Amino acid sequence: MNFTLKITFTIFILLSLSLAMISLLNYFKYDKTLADLVRSRSDVVAMDIKNNIESNLSLGLFLSEISNLKDILDRAKEQNDHILKIYIFGQDGVVLSSTDENYKGQAMLAARLRMVSDNTGGKVAKCNENARSQTVDACLNLENSFSQQIGGIYLESSKDYHQDKIATMFKHLLSSFILVLSIITILTAFWIFNVFRETAHSFKRMNQQLMSLIKTDAPISESKETDRYSRIKQNDLEHHCDDFYQKAKDAFDEIKQFELTHSITDYPVTEEKPDVFK
Numbered sequence: 001m002n003f004t005l006k007i008t009f010t011i012f013i014l015l016s017l018s019l020a021m022i023s024l025l026n027y028f029k030y031d032k033t034l035a036d037l038v039r040s041r042s043d044v045v046a047m048d049i050k051n052n053i054e055s056n057l058s059l060g061l062f063l064s065e066i067s068n069l070k071d072i073l074d075r076a077k078e079q080n081d082h083i084l085k086i087y088i089f090g091q092d093g094v095v096l097s098s099t100d101e102n103y104k105g106q107a108m109l110a111a112r113l114r115m116v117s118d119n120t121g122g123k124v125a126k127c128n129e130n131a132r133s134q135t136v137d138a139c140l141n142l143e144n145s146f147s148q149q150i151g152g153i154y155l156e157s158s159k160d161y162h163q164d165k166i167a168t169m170f171k172h173l174l175s176s177f178i179l180v181l182s183i184i185t186i187l188t189a190f191w192i193f194n195v196f197r198e199t200a201h202s203f204k205r206m207n208q209q210l211m212s213l214i215k216t217d218a219p220i221s222e223s224k225e226t227d228r229y230s231r232i233k234q235n236d237l238e239h240h241c242d243d244f245y246q247k248a249k250d251a252f253d254e255i256k257q258f259e260l261t262h263s264i265t266d267y268p269v270t271e272e273k274p275d276v277f278k
Contacts, residue, residue, distance in 0.1 A: 008189045015184055023177050030169055038082055042138045042157045045076050045083065049153055050140050053088070057144050063090055063151050069097035082161035087154040088142075096151070108154065 049072055056066045073086045077099045088097045093108045136159060142151040 007192050008185075011188050011192070012185050015188070016181060019177055019181055019184075023173055027170065027173060031166055034165055034169075038157060038161065039136060039138075041080060041082070042136065042155055045080055046138050046140045046153055046155050049073065049076055049086070049088075049155075050142060053142060053153075054144075057142075057150070063088070063142065064096055073097060073099050082157045084156045084158050086156075088151065089154070090151040091149070 052072050053063070053066065053069070056068075057063065069088055073088065077083050077086060085103075086099050087095050087103060087108065089095045089108050095103050095106050095108060098104055136157045138155045138157070140153045140155075141149045142153060144150050
């Protein structure tokens with residue numbers, strides 16, 4: 001793998017990890033935000049139904065005498081896709097109205113009645129939010145003008161709505177991730193090819209020379225300018241060496257000739273030694 005491909009592959013890995021981390025964080029953030037939004041929407045729907053019904057109770061009507069209960073529930077269900085069923089029941093636990101007519105006149109489960117009766121603070125109670133349940137339910141009590149509990153609202157929301165939205169978002173997020181990563185990879189490869197092209201060629205040439213030196217012990221070839229400069233310096237050095245050798249040879253020849261033509265007996269014997277080099 002050459003130098004440019006190595007850099008491109010490294011940057012590709014870093015970008016992939018970064019984008020994957022960002023996408024994963026966005027996925028979990030969207031999941032939590034959507035779940036909170038669905039629960040909040042269920043609370044708003046339950047409170048809206050409560051206000052509509054209690055406004056009729058303020059006119060002096062009993063809960064069973066309100067004629068438009070079914071219309072209120074059907075309108076709330078049509079406006080919110082995640083809602084499955086809505087029940088309105090009285091103090092005795094009998095369903096007075098529901099989006100599903102099959103439940104009208106039936107008694108509510110004791111657990112559901114207990115959840116509504118425990119909700120005395122005017123807030124929406126949550127139940128069945130465990131992992132095995134397929135619904136997220138909300139319950140709220142109904143009070144008359146004297147703040148007396150006269151019944152309750154029970155609302156079932158499907159988890160499938162939340163999961164379908166998450167699956168759709170995941171598909172869009174995955175397609176966006178692949179598209180962005182592809183574009184960035186192409187642009188990065190193009191940029192690296194133009195910026196590191198000369199560097200890659202130099203690196204490749206150096207690598208080839210090094211491998212040639214390791215395998216064959218051959219000298220590394222140099223550029224033309226460096227080779228010409230080396231030859232000039234080598235020629236100068238050889239010329240100086242020849243001059244030095246010639247001068248040294250002439251000096252030794254003169255010394256040898258001097259020794260042959262002069263003998264130590266040619267000088268008078270004195271205490272001072274003659275200086276033959278004067």
